[in-house]
Amino acid sequence: MSDALEAMGRISGVSEVENPAESGTVSKDGRTTVAEVTFATKEADDVPDGTLDAVRAAGDGAEQAGLKAVYGGEPFETSHPPVGPGELVGLGVALVILVITFGSLLAAGLPLLTAVLGIADTMAAVMGLATWFDVSDNAPTLAIMLGLAVGVDYALFIVSRHRTQLADGTPVRESVARATATAGSAVVFAGATVLIALAGLSVAGVPLLTSMGLTSAGAVAVAVVTAVTLLPALLAMAGHRLVPEARKKRRRPWASGTAALAWACAGSRASCATPCAT
Known part of the structure; x- marks a missing residue:
């Protein structure tokens, strides 16, 4: 030796x-x-x-x-990029599931788009802060995982509320405002809870946990801000293309038959007593 x-x-x-x-x-x-x-x-x-x-x-x-x-x-140590084939496959699977759920590529793509943009902003900020602070190698990976999860989840709240209101005939601008005020407030509350929990990891006094907790908390904060600012703008730009096809108002097939039966009964009361009773 x-x-x-x-x-x-x-x-x-x-x-x-x-x-x-x-x-x-x-x-x-x-x-x-x-x-x-x-x-x-x-x-x-x-x-x-x-x-x-x-x-x-x-x-x-x-x-x-x-x-x-x-x-x-x-x-x-061998360094690995924070985004690899596993994350890309996960995004693809999430897109397929959202398309099947919503029945619309546009409605499914908006939550993923805002989540990815939020992660890009977070990683840019982490790279800048790493110049002055020590950042763990695992912190970016955890931040990406949590940022994508909460980013898609929070955007789904607002998009689902918006599409439901559009199906009920609410104007686009009014629906965007209502969805942001109602579902958006729930997003802010949920995001603040997660942010506080992640930032609380710094109380342990372990540099590794502090770095991972604060980086993930930043990703959640960016996801919340993106959901209540950028997403409403994209919803307004999409307009009526987000109206669910399955919820469009349709005329009931028996409506015209009822009107014709009532007219016939009014013309000849005795001859159609039985159909009218039926």
Whole structure:
């Protein structure tokens, strides 16, 4: 192990290798120890891949003596983009379900559109704040998951209320205002509850939980603002195209027959007494 650590210290790009015997990072049974390797670069993402490969090669050389080296820390972690194939598949499934439920591609697409735009705003803000604050690698992923969930959910409240009112004959502008005032107020209350719960994770005093909680709370706040500002504008632009086809008023098929029967009875009371009674 000493030979492996000395070899790591001679690698270009490594500024210091800690001696486990001096730092006291040896387990009581003497079978496990931790050695900290300090790289010359300040940022973990800036460590060259060649330097990391050389450190692994030096550590693997100790395996010949029956030791096993495990590498950890930010330089050795593999970063994954917050949005991957799984999220895209989830959006596609959600779109199919909403189209089947609403029977309209426009009505199904509006909640997804506002949710995606809200997530884009949140990620832009997180990237900007990461310049000054430490943001966990898992925080953006959690924020995207919660932002999409509540973004679609909150938009559905308003869109469903708006379409119901349009089916009842309410004008578009009045329906948008009513839906935002009624369902929108419920969205604000629900979003505030979730926001407070997520922000409460910072009380634990764990930096990881604080970063994840505050980032997710920001995503929920953006989803609420988007639902009560951008969504009503899109509903107004859509106009009567959001009227549900299944709820359009139809004439009852027996209405004309009733009118004809009443006219016939009025013309000849005696001859149609039985049909009139029926």
